[in-house]
Amino acid sequence: MSDRGELYSTLLVKNRHRIYGFIYSLVHNHHASEDLFQEVSTILWKKFDHFEEGTDFAVWAMSVARFCILNWRRKQSRVALPLEDEALMKLVDEAVLVSCEYDDLRMHLRDCYKKIPDKIMSILRARYHREDKVPVIAKRHKKSVRSIYLLLERGHSLLLDCVEQKMGRSV
Amino acid sequence: MSKESYTSKEIDQLALMASEGELNVEQTEQLHDMIMNYPKARRRIARCFYLQSYFKDELETLELDSVQPVRINQMVWLAAAAVILVGLFVVWFTWPDADQDANKVVNRISDNEEKGVAVIHRHVGVVWGSETTLQESNRVLGVPLKPCLLEIKEGVLQIDFYHGATVLLEGPAKFEVVNAWQGRLIHGKISAEVLSPALGFEILSDGFRVVDLGTSFAIKVDRDGTGEVHVFDGEVEIWRPNVKKQMLLKQGESVSIQDNTIVVGKAQPQAFTRSESLDRNVELKIAKANEMRKQLTEDEGVVLYYSFSTAGEWVRYVENEAKHGAKDTDGAVVGCHSTQGRWPGTQALGFDSSSDRVRLNIPDEFKDVSMMVWVKIYTVLGDSVALLNPETEQDRFVHWNVIYSNTNKTKQLHFSDTDRSEGLIKGRAHYHCFTNVRKQLGESKWAHLALVYDSKAREVRHYVNGEMIGVNEIKNVRPMQVGIADLGNWPQKEWAKGTEFEIRNLIGAMCEFLLAKRVFTEFEIKKIYEAGKP
Numbered sequence: 001m002s003d004r005g006e007l008y009s010t011l012l013v014k015n016r017h018r019i020y021g022f023i024y025s026l027v028h029n030h031h032a033s034e035d036l037f038q039e040v041s042t043i044l045w046k047k048f049d050h051f052e053e054g055t056d057f058a059v060w061a062m063s064v065a066r067f068c069i070l071n072w073r074r075k076q077s078r079v080a081l082p083l084e085d086e087a088l089m090k091l092v093d094e095a096v097l098v099s100c101e102y103d104d105l106r107m108h109l110r111d112c113y114k115k116i117p118d119k120i121m122s123i124l125r126a127r128y129h130r131e132d133k134v135p136v137i138a139k140r141h142k143k144s145v146r147s148i149y150l151l152l153e154r155g156h157s158l159l160l161d162c163v164e165q166k167m168g169r170s171v
Numbered sequence: 172m173s174k175e176s177y178t179s180k181e182i183d184q185l186a187l188m189a190s191e192g193e194l195n196v197e198q199t200e201q202l203h204d205m206i207m208n209y210p211k212a213r214r215r216i217a218r219c220f221y222l223q224s225y226f227k228d229e230l231e232t233l234e235l236d237s238v239q240p241v242r243i244n245q246m247v248w249l250a251a252a253a254v255i256l257v258g259l260f261v262v263w264f265t266w267p268d269a270d271q272d273a274n275k276v277v278n279r280i281s282d283n284e285e286k287g288v289a290v291i292h293r294h295v296g297v298v299w300g301s302e303t304t305l306q307e308s309n310r311v312l313g314v315p316l317k318p319c320l321l322e323i324k325e326g327v328l329q330i331d332f333y334h335g336a337t338v339l340l341e342g343p344a345k346f347e348v349v350n351a352w353q354g355r356l357i358h359g360k361i362s363a364e365v366l367s368p369a370l371g372f373e374i375l376s377d378g379f380r381v382v383d384l385g386t387s388f389a390i391k392v393d394r395d396g397t398g399e400v401h402v403f404d405g406e407v408e409i410w411r412p413n414v415k416k417q418m419l420l421k422q423g424e425s426v427s428i429q430d431n432t433i434v435v436g437k438a439q440p441q442a443f444t445r446s447e448s449l450d451r452n453v454e455l456k457i458a459k460a461n462e463m464r465k466q467l468t469e470d471e472g473v474v475l476y477y478s479f480s481t482a483g484e485w486v487r488y489v490e491n492e493a494k495h496g497a498k499d500t501d502g503a504v505v506g507c508h509s510t511q512g513r514w515p516g517t518q519a520l521g522f523d524s525s526s527d528r529v530r531l532n533i534p535d536e537f538k539d540v541s542m543m544v545w546v547k548i549y550t551v552l553g554d555s556v557a558l559l560n561p562e563t564e565q566d567r568f569v570h571w572n573v574i575y576s577n578t579n580k581t582k583q584l585h586f587s588d589t590d591r592s593e594g595l596i597k598g599r600a601h602y603h604c605f606t607n608v609r610k611q612l613g614e615s616k617w618a619h620l621a622l623v624y625d626s627k628a629r630e631v632r633h634y635v636n637g638e639m640i641g642v643n644e645i646k647n648v649r650p651m652q653v654g655i656a657d658l659g660n661w662p663q664k665e666w667a668k669g670t671e672f673e674i675r676n677l678i679g680a681m682c683e684f685l686l687a688k689r690v691f692t693e694f695e696i697k698k699i700y701e702a703g704k705p
Contacts, residue, residue, distance in 0.1 A: 017224075017225070017228055017229075020224060020228065021220075021221045021224040021225065021228075024220065024221075024223065024224035024227070025217060025220035025221055025224065026220075028189075028190045028191075028192065028220070028223075030227055033224075078192070079192070080189060080190055080191070080192035081189055081190075081202075082194065082199050083199075083202070083203060083206070084203065086207070087202075087203045087206045087207055090206050090207060090213065091206050091213065091216070091217065094206075094213045094214060094216075094217040095217045095220070095221070097214070097217070098214065098217040098218055098221050099221070102221070105218065105221065105225075106225065106229070109222070109225060117334045117335070118334075118351075119334065119352055119371055120370070120371075124226060125226070128223050128226035128227050129226055129227060131227070134191065142410075143371065143382060143408075144382075144408055144417050146384070146408075146419075147370075147371055147382055147384055147408060149187065149188075149191075150370055150371075150384055150385065151370055151371055152187055153180075153183050153184055153187050154370050154385075156183045156186070156187060156219050156222065157179060157180065157183045159222060160179070160183065160215055160218060160219060160222070161179065163218065164215070
């Protein structure tokens with residue numbers, strides 16, 4: 001592997017979570033996010049000569065990813081975030097900022113997740129790690145779809161409140 | 172449609188529905204408004220979305236609480252290398268098997284459950300039923316409860332489930348603690364306060380299952396299986412056997428369920444004891460008891476009044492709070508420990524070993540005597556329990572005991588006075604009350620005992636819980652003197668070693684011991700009991 005190739009690989013490895021998280025934030029589908037990540041990786045490698053060493057690789061990657069995402073959205077008949085372009089761009093910019101605090105977010109989540117009751121944790125795991133659909137989870141847990149949504153929402157709230165507290169902010 | 176601000180709950184709700192692709196038109200407009208006009212809401216939404224991606228990527232690492240960056244990084248290295256060297260291959264990562272993950276979590280839950288699933292937070296006037304599977308020694312505050320059956324004949328029991336639900340069981344009732352998320356009401360009444368972390372808490376019964384959706388609700392189940400569910404705040408789901416769709420019951424609504432018949436009505440909060448009403452009730456009772464305590468400490472006839480509220484781990488005496496008591500009549504606490512009094516937040520003195528006692532000295536002689544105490548007996552080791560027992564190397568002394576018959580399973584009250592001089596007993600009178608008070612003094616219940624030595628009427632009268640249960644005639648009226656004596660024990664007697672008399676220490680708790688030099692009437696004793704009963 002050339003020195004340039006090695007540098008690219010190192011940067012991609014180092015920033016993988018930030019870039020993937022950014023894509024997923026705007027797509028909300030893991031399969032599509034995986035495809036987009038590959039597409040973005042390819043474009044980044046092709047354009048890697050334009051990358052200025054010492055600058056933020058993830059931010060550069062996200063500027064590429066944003067166009068891939070917009071392109072992807074145009075091809076979909078239905079998307080999870082039915083936002084107009086103006087609001088979507090605001091959210092894109094925000095997602096870039098959140099990606100910059102990713103290391104802190106990750107560190108705090110390691111403490112915060114311990115506060116989540118087991119039952120809620122098992123629902124979060126089923127939904128986001130195993131990617132089970134909500135009605136499937138509801139059936140398995142013998143609960144209504146509505147109560148699963150409430151448990152997911154509660155899990156999000158507990159984690160976000162904890163993270164915000166640790167980051168010294170609150171809504 | 173812009174508004175002043177959005178709550179965290181509103182933001183999280185919309186962020187979730189947006190990520191699930193379930194927003195309706197109105198919600199989409201709201202989300203748009205949040206993103207465009209509220210930077211903090213926008214940040215929370217973006218963080219929420221990142222959170223979901225984070226769970227996909229790192230949940231396993233997180234739960235094992237050991238970072239494994241090398242493994243993940245190696246995989247990404249491979250992905251990057253594949254892009255560079257092989258070309259446009261679709262490369263992705265493999266994730267651990269979901270079942271393996273589930274097993275790890277099951278292990279974690281099992282570990283927690285072994286330590287208990289709930290805890291008794293408060294109990295007021297509880298009389299335990301025989302079907303209770305919880306050991307008697309564990310029927311105290313703060314002891315972790317494993318799954319068990321609880322039967323209470325009367326009183327109120329507050330159980331805090333580990334995941335945040337609080338259940339108030341109102342006797343008579345039978346309730347099973349199933350796990351940290353579930354309870355089963357067999358019959359009786361409960362009210363439940365479910366905090367957000369316990370969302371999804373369930374109460375089971377024969378005819379239905381109630382799933383909480385963040386709320387305050389109450390359930391009543393009759394012995395014939397008829398049930399009622401009342402919602403005071405929030406919402407609950409009611410699931411019935413063989414009925415596929417659940418019923419949603421909202422704030423202010425109630426439902427009566429009998430077999431297949433359902434009748435919807437209004438919620439009736441007044442029909443149930445709830446935490447706040449329990450608090451108010453307890454506060455009122457404590458206030459009433461304190462008022463009586465004040466009256467008694469100011470009574471000119473009361474020479475000794477120990478509330479035991481001053482004793483602690485490091486304070487080894489109890490103060491004589493009687494305003495007209497003699498000097499140097501504080502009691503010395505030997506052993507003993509502080510324990511809960513008749514209500515949460517109040518204090519009593521616990522006795523649990525053969526050395527535990529309160530040593531006192533009241534040298535004065537009295538013509539008449541009244542004694543009262545609140546006592547709780549956990550178990551009887553010998554054939555008597557000392558309430559007040561004397562140092563017998565004195566000229567005069569009294570004994571006040573509970574006598575236990577293992578053969579007849581009876582508990583009776585006994586009082587005696589002794590006149591002694593120059594090492595010889597000149598006179599001793601026994602005043603034994605044959606009424607069996609096992610019921611009043613059983614099952615670790617607080618009981619109010621009183622004794623009156625009335626020289627004018629020539630009577631010794633025995634009282635339990637404000638009721639006179641026996642009278643003995645005094646043949647020889649003698650001056651009464653307590654002198655040096657022990658509460659809850661008796662001064663050590665070498666001669667008693669190995670005899671049936673040796674063990675008479677109290678295993679239980681005591682509060683509010685009173686000694687007066689005047690006769691308290693039956694009316695007064697009843698009034699004192701009523702003001703102080705749990």
